[in-house]
Amino acid sequence: MAFEGLTEKLQSAFKKLTGKGKLNEKDVKEAMREVKLALLEADVNFIVVKNLIKKITERAVGSEIMESLTPGQQVIKIVNEELTALMGGSHSKVVMASKPPTVLMLVGLQGAGKTTHAGKLANYFRKQGKNPLLVACDIYRPAAIKQLQVVGEKVNTPVFERGQSDPVQIAREALNYAIEHHNDIVLMDTAGRLHIDEELMNELKTIKAEIKPHEILLIVDAMTGQDAVNAAKSFNEQLGIDGLILTKLDGDTRGGAALSAKAVTGKPIKFAGIGEKLDDLEVFHPDRMANRILGMGDVLTIIEKAQANLDLKKAQEMEKKLRTQTFTLDDYLEQLEQVKNMGSMQDILSMIPGMNSKKLSGIQLDEKQIPRTQAIIQSMTPKERTNPSIINASRRKRIAAGSGTRIQDVNQLLKSYEELKRMMKQMTDMTKGKGRKGKFKLPFM
């Protein structure tokens, strides 16, 4: 959902362009002003915006555009390319050390989300079969160690702590501990600090010199404004960071910090935090993000989500059932379960191309619809589920009472189930060759 404001604005800026056959310099200039304002509103750093606009304008007024048949499209393509390049080209992973443990140090300003993301990273690596260790080097903030311990427990990862003692010493001991206990990844949570706090920055430098972490990751709040570049630049200059983690991207921030951070540090954004749960961590894909900014949708993420959450074998079974017309309400229930695993409908919809926030804002998606439907089906007897035609008025009343819904809801569900069945029948008929007139094509295929 992040960036939707920018998408909206860019779309309106380009609307003027896409209607035109040929562009002149004035057209481009005007559109670029809109782009500039949109980027600034999105908290993209001022200097970054200036450079970006200059680059885009140069390319746009060049022959590339003037001779193109669809100049508007061409401009969008250029903006897209420049945005992607700005955010770091293709995505980059955390490099594992040839000799474990791989040591990652998390640094950043106060409240960016270091401790939470230490936990998320531990969870992420554990899922990959690694054996991480969390290290509590934040000895300043009240209860920071306790927080890391609670988080560590939730993700089933040990936490190394030595109370409020010297963080450099803690880091050193933790490294030995990790080697002894065969932890192949060490995640060091450090105290939040201002980049202009010399004393605390020196502490980080000492830790770095002492334990030589393989990567230093800067945690950046996606809601940060113009100052994001100052902090990122300063951390990079003083410590030499290897990458960034962008947090709180599940807010409605337009997230210009993402664009700016890479530009000023030259370091890639490796992960994005997208929620409060410890699973809510994504590998950051700059190209997809640029597509999203331009309102081109994020089809790749949908496909990946589907692949991760939908069971292929079950899908094949389902297909067979649909073809042979033996699709029951039980199967419908299972289908719903799988869709639910993919995340919130609002999130998924926002990734579909052409689905910009304007269209979405009109629709209040009812996230409870799926659980409600599930409750209705679950209130049916097995017999009713396989043969819905036996559901008469008194059965409907019972089902509605059992699921805490209204009879209309039950009717609605039965009706849409019948419709689905009818549609499936038409589709299978068509593929059998009965409907020769033009191939049936789903809008998303």
Next chain:
Amino acid sequence: MVMQQKDRKGFFSRLKEGLSKTRSNITSRVDELVKYYSEIDDEFFEELEEALIIADVGTQTTEDIMRDIRQRVKNEKIGDVSRIKGLLKEKAVSILEDGVHNLTLPSPTVILVVGVNGVGKTTTIGKLAGRYKKEGKKVLIAAADTFRAAAGEQLEIWSKRAEVPIVLHGEGADPAAVVFDAIQSAKSRNTDILLCDTAGRLHNKKNLMNELRKINRVIEREFPEAHKEVLLVIDAATGQNAITQAFLFKETVGVTGIALTKLDGTAKGGVVLAVKAQLGIPIYFVGVGEQVDDLQPFNAGEFADALFDS
């Protein structure tokens, strides 16, 4: 102005004398010069605009302010560059000072502290507790952030530092229940100021905002005699998203004031100018450090000065 006109005349005549070519040639040069001057003006205004943008004031509020300044410069025929900067500060101060609160609170008062994740709500509560305690007030803290790991422990440490009592339930408890208990406790202790910490929540999460609404309802129902303040905590480094944050929190629980934290960094927190201009929410406090005393009443003049000093 009279002096200037004289100068310009002299300059023109010198130009005429120096260039004994065709008339058209001269006028084109003059045009160029006039253009040059107006460009300096534009450049100067653009510089001011940049200062506002860099301070996170945002494009809309910046445009509004600049329109106002340009108009005044034109109407009052102001030519002195340094005066224009002064005007800009004046304008910022007038936006910020309008309707500001004197911060004296009647007894009893409930202060509900809200905001997105990581802005410094718990720390602000700790500092507020210390501040009011010092003023001789009876303070009670309600630890209604029952979501974030160890938030309660963090607040407990602050309550010990400030030597004020705290109402604390376990992690995962119903925050509205914590507030309910705290209100009962505040009544029986004759507390002057009840400070309610809440979990950080992104303003676009409907369920979490509803939870906040519930807490607010409990306060209104159980403690109607108390004066209520809702303090929105904003991190000075936050960009334009702060406007949406303020808007949605205001809609949900009726924010009455802002605490701007982490102003000791390089971020200027200019977005509160936009929040004030567009939503009318005044700034009560600024946080400038990690110590108990590092929370100060907001001073519009100082803030405006810092905004335009780069």
